[in-house]
Amino acid sequence: MKPVIALVDCNNFYVSCERVFDPTLLGRPVIVLSNNDGCVVARSNEAKALGIGMGVPAFEIRPVIERHRVQTLSSNYTLYADMSDRVMETLGTMVPQLEVYSIDEAFLDLAGLPCTLTEFGRTILSTVHRWTGIPVTVGVGRTKTLAKIANRLAKHSAKANGVLDLTDSPYLDKALAETPVEKVWTVGIKTTIRLKRAGIATALHLRDADTHWVQRIFGVVGVRTVYELRGIPCYPLEHNPPLRQSVAVSRMFGRPVETLDEMRQAIASYAARAGEKLREQGLAAGLLTVYVTTSRFIEDRYFNGHTASLAIPTNDTVELIRQACLCMDRLYRKGYAFKKCGIVLTGLVPEARLQMGLFDQEDRRKARRLMHAVDAVNHRYNKTLHWAAEGLEQPWKVLFKRRSPRYTTDWNQLPAAAD
């Protein structure tokens, strides 16, 4: 049986989430900003039509925002994550196999479907919209790369109306010819420049390129993409997602930080969050990396990192904070205005398979019970418990000037049906 893969992609996902709970945003230009209200991470179609680009710093487009009354929101990741779960659960009821690829995308296995693919695509579109309020687009192809291309065209074409099937399609070559090479999955900015220099400007050109040449210039990733464009799958659907390789927490500061005290507070609070993430996923970390940086946009940039190896992999916040602060002590330099720091945990192993250390002095069972209790309280009472090392004031913290309520995950912030 030939493979059939659908890519279901939520339209302008963060904006769509906001619109579900605030219908006054419908039909108007809306953007969502990144942490610290720094740059644009989501745009409604109306905002895209105004020429607002993805990733653009907010301060650069202030005139456009004011002139066109663009509705500007801070990001509300708690809401988006919850809405994403609802969309993925809905899709899970419709197909036997799916791979959640990102917060707003999933690949579906549609091989051997009893009805036509376009028909089924329409059912997906209407069901997800009815159950969650989120509009989606469906692209179908023989490979993930082709499904991506179908999805992109489905979004742009009025005729497709949100669903496009390119499996055995007489229009496949035309679709590839209409796809600029930089829109092909895995082709980024660097590769685009080199491909265009070689006269390869569309997905069709790339499909018909010489694989030996592609191998030499772009390595195996390039070759896989060429095969995928030819309908030969190199990226199968992942049914059992492999174990996570790393867990990271980092934030820009709300204002520059110059003291070691505040840097330690910040890294302690990120370490605490990283510990929560580990425990949520049943993992423990063997390596802990801390890094610090001043602004990327100044001459005398200071960037440095340090990795500590943990004798026994752990997800104990007390230990993570202690190690993170030790790293911070080594990295901190007086006289710099730091803009950001972060923690990355690697060497991840399943908590259940932890080996005991022969000379281990810690009472790990006790620590585990403590973490479990803290997590339970924080889950029940909305993050009320904090670690002293995180500091009380946290003046370095980022600001969210226009964050919408946590409509779906906090009893106190539920939307009212009527006034």
Place this chain on the structure above:
DNA sequence: TCTGGGGTCCTAGGACCC
């Protein structure tokens, strides 16, 4: 007059994704 060769593991950096 003259320094092997191949395999594996680890790490840092690059490129890309959403």
Place this chain on the structure above:
DNA sequence: TCTGGGGTCCTAGGACCC
């Protein structure tokens, strides 16, 4: 004044081993 955050995979080069 103001420029996000969290991931993955690949590659090259060095260390190390036999």
